[in-house]
Amino acid sequence: MSEPILKVEGVQAKYGDFVAVEEATLDVPQGIIVSVIGANGAGKSTLMDTIAGVHKPTAGTITFKGEDITGMPAEKVVLRGLSLVPQGSRCFIRMTVEDNLVMGSYPKAARAKVKDSLERVYELFPVLKEKRNDLSGSLSGGQRQMVAIGRALMTNPELVLFDEISLGLAPTIIKDIYARIKQISGEGMTVVLVEQDTKRAIKTGEISHVMLKGKVVLSGRSAELGEEEIKKAYFGL
Amino acid sequence: MQILINGILLGAIYALLGVGMSMMFGIVKLTNLAHGEFIIMGAFGSTILSSALGINPILTLVVTVPVMFLLGMVLQSVLINRVMLRGAEPALLVTFGLSIILKDAMLLLFTADAQKIGVSYATASLNLGGISISVLNLVVFAISLITILVLTLFLRKTYMGRAIRATSDDTVAASLMGVSVKKTYGVAMGIAMATAAIAGLCVGMRWTFYPSSGGEYLLIAFGVVVIGGMGSIPGTLVAGLVFGLAQVIGGANYGMFISYIVLLVMLAVRPQGLFSK
Numbered sequence: 001m002s003e004p005i006l007k008v009e010g011v012q013a014k015y016g017d018f019v020a021v022e023e024a025t026l027d028v029p030q031g032i033i034v035s036v037i038g039a040n041g042a043g044k045s046t047l048m049d050t051i052a053g054v055h056k057p058t059a060g061t062i063t064f065k066g067e068d069i070t071g072m073p074a075e076k077v078v079l080r081g082l083s084l085v086p087q088g089s090r091c092f093i094r095m096t097v098e099d100n101l102v103m104g105s106y107p108k109a110a111r112a113k114v115k116d117s118l119e120r121v122y123e124l125f126p127v128l129k130e131k132r133n134d135l136s137g138s139l140s141g142g143q144r145q146m147v148a149i150g151r152a153l154m155t156n157p158e159l160v161l162f163d164e165i166s167l168g169l170a171p172t173i174i175k176d177i178y179a180r181i182k183q184i185s186g187e188g189m190t191v192v193l194v195e196q197d198t199k200r201a202i203k204t205g206e207i208s209h210v211m212l213k214g215k216v217v218l219s220g221r222s223a224e225l226g227e228e229e230i231k232k233a234y235f236g237l
Numbered sequence: 238m239q240i241l242i243n244g245i246l247l248g249a250i251y252a253l254l255g256v257g258m259s260m261m262f263g264i265v266k267l268t269n270l271a272h273g274e275f276i277i278m279g280a281f282g283s284t285i286l287s288s289a290l291g292i293n294p295i296l297t298l299v300v301t302v303p304v305m306f307l308l309g310m311v312l313q314s315v316l317i318n319r320v321m322l323r324g325a326e327p328a329l330l331v332t333f334g335l336s337i338i339l340k341d342a343m344l345l346l347f348t349a350d351a352q353k354i355g356v357s358y359a360t361a362s363l364n365l366g367g368i369s370i371s372v373l374n375l376v377v378f379a380i381s382l383i384t385i386l387v388l389t390l391f392l393r394k395t396y397m398g399r400a401i402r403a404t405s406d407d408t409v410a411a412s413l414m415g416v417s418v419k420k421t422y423g424v425a426m427g428i429a430m431a432t433a434a435i436a437g438l439c440v441g442m443r444w445t446f447y448p449s450s451g452g453e454y455l456l457i458a459f460g461v462v463v464i465g466g467m468g469s470i471p472g473t474l475v476a477g478l479v480f481g482l483a484q485v486i487g488g489a490n491y492g493m494f495i496s497y498i499v500l501l502v503m504l505a506v507r508p509q510g511l512f513s514k
Contacts, residue, residue, distance in 0.1 A: 054409055074412040084413055092406040095399070103403050106396055107415040155414065 035205025104154025252477025255461030263468010273451030279437020466510025
């Protein structure tokens with residue numbers, strides 16, 4: 001197997017004295033979908049924030065495409081082709097849908113392709129084209145999530161981290177968004193999916209990692225992981 | 238009708254006084270108490286340059302605007318960004334200190350004498366169907382409107398402008414798009430000071446000013462920002478017009494009084510401002 005696109009080794013992250021991620025180690029091979037599952041408070045989101053540069057780790061190393069990006073600020077990480085769709089979408093609510101998407105082309109390398117990228121996002125989510133002049137704050141939760149995904153794709157990433165994109169959405173919308181993620185992955189992009197919904201995550205991800213209390217406790221090919229094994233890791237039984 | 242015209246002419250410059258402050262409020266979440274001094278700095282800059290070089294005062298903007306922009310960037314990056322890590326109150330105190338330092342420095346440099354930027358058309362006026370319009374006020378009105386329009390277009394149409402708006406909505410999400418929040422704050426302060434330079438020119442052309450006049454204009458800027466909704470540029474423009482009209486209706490004796498009554502009523506009825514979301 002070739003060198004993984006992302007390597008996380010012994011990463012620790014804290015909020016003040018509270019240790020959110022104690023020791024996380026995982027590999028993300030290029031070109032596939034990798035799921036990270038775990039209960040609420042297992043440290044999944046903090047780990048994603050730490051990889052993307054939103055949060056500073058207190059120990060460990062993060063390597064992306066062979067380069068050490070540990071502690072690098074988010075605005076520099078994204079330039080290297082790693083994009084995060086943050087939990088709760090975090091759209092720019094006082095900006096139009098199109099302005100939100102165009103913000104994704106802020107990195108200089110992405111600006112030249114802004115028209116093509118925009119078209120691709122509109123193809124992926126036609127509803128956004130209809131609503132392109134609406135303020136993103138006026139959209140439904142699912143549509144905001146689409147804006148957040150589209151915005152991340154506009155940065156021209158090679159790896160996208162999706163942090164609990166199904167949170168609070170209706171099942172039909174979740175299904176639709178997941179179909180789009182598979183489509184994106186089929187075009188060669190590497191995807192990391194963070195989920196609380198274990199079944200969907202394992203079905204979608206080729207490789208799964210289970211987190212418990214700030215640690216990665218189980219990793220393997222999703223097809224080879226037993227249901228009982230996952231349940232044990234998930235609940236720490 | 239005469240009152241309406243005078244109010245609108247006055248209102249536009251009020252909007253210009255407030256627009257830089259509104260940006261800092263809305264984007265950087267900073268209450269900049271030195272904004273009045275920045276305006277007076279701009280006024281002195283234009284006074285000195287126009288009399289030393291013997292040029293049209295409006296041309297001095299070619300120098301004062303970029304210089305003030307750079308000063309703003311440096312001020313924000315070197316001083317205020319650092320203080321803001323400790324919270325909003327220390328940053329507020331720093332701008333208060335800055336305002337005192339700048340005021341005293343100008344007093345030292347330029348003495349307490351009254352100043353004015355002289356223009357040849359200072360007393361000229363147009364007569365349109367019985368309404369008399371001062372040419373000077375019309376020029377100041379045009380400068381104010383153009384500045385606000387250019388600023389609006391910049392914020393809407395450019396990558397930097399969008400980055401500034403995005404940062405004001407969500408700093409984390411903006412950084413995920415490759416935006417350096419600190420640099421954006423620097424640019425925002427630069428722009429705020431550049432608008433202060435233009436406002437200073439207008440103030441100097443329309444009114445007599447002193448090194449200590451900053452407070453007076455800070456108050457007006459404050460009023461405009463509060464009425465308009467913090468960070469909203471169209472709001473600032475409308476608020477400026479409301480403030481200006483209220484003052485003209487009140488006349489020389491009650492003008493400011495009525496303006497501040499309007500401000501109080503606004504605070505009671507719609508504290509988030511006219512255009513705030």
